[in-house]
Amino acid sequence: MSLLKPWHWIFPPKPHPEDLNRPIALLARALFFTGLLALLSSLPALKNWAGSSRYLPTPGVMHHEWAPPAKITLAWFTYEVAGIPYSSHDIAFGGRLAGQIPPRGPVTVYYDPAHPAEAVLYRRPTETTLALFLFGLCSPWLARFLWRTYA
Numbered sequence: 001m002s003l004l005k006p007w008h009w010i011f012p013p014k015p016h017p018e019d020l021n022r023p024i025a026l027l028a029r030a031l032f033f034t035g036l037l038a039l040l041s042s043l044p045a046l047k048n049w050a051g052s053s054r055y056l057p058t059p060g061v062m063h064h065e066w067a068p069p070a071k072i073t074l075a076w077f078t079y080e081v082a083g084i085p086y087s088s089h090d091i092a093f094g095g096r097l098a099g100q101i102p103p104r105g106p107v108t109v110y111y112d113p114a115h116p117a118e119a120v121l122y123r124r125p126t127e128t129t130l131a132l133f134l135f136g137l138c139s140p141w142l143a144r145f146l147w148r149t150y151a
Helices: 005-009 022-050 127-150
Strands: 056-067 072-081 084-088 105-111
Touching (some): 022 127, 072 105
Antiparallel strands (some): 056 072, 072 084
16 A cells, blocks of 8 residues: 555546646645645644633733834733733634724633633634634645646
8 A cells, every 4th residue: 555545535646647737736736735734723723712611711901002113003911810910912712803802991811720821812713713724624625626627
């Protein structure tokens, strides 16, 4: 059994290799490996999301600061666990949710009791994380379609 056999599902060998459309074949392979990278990069945030049911709520304070050169708003929150102060900028798992930065003032922070420095405001993944995960799931089928139909 060849080590390349598992790849034959996505990239089956052509009966006439000279008929291979190389640009499309390269595109199909690039799509597959880009999707694999996207899937692998989204897994840590999804793993944290899956374990977030054990996160405990605690009161915190939301802070904002305008950064004129970059024209962005820096946002972070502070909270205390067992009298020890912590701060974080992770609004959700994987970064920030689009348009979901709460106003300044009191907020509910969810922290990991095993690692109190890990905390979020929303116990869900970001849109970007979900998009990367879905792209990673769909890319093998899209690559296979390109390979079998056009390459």
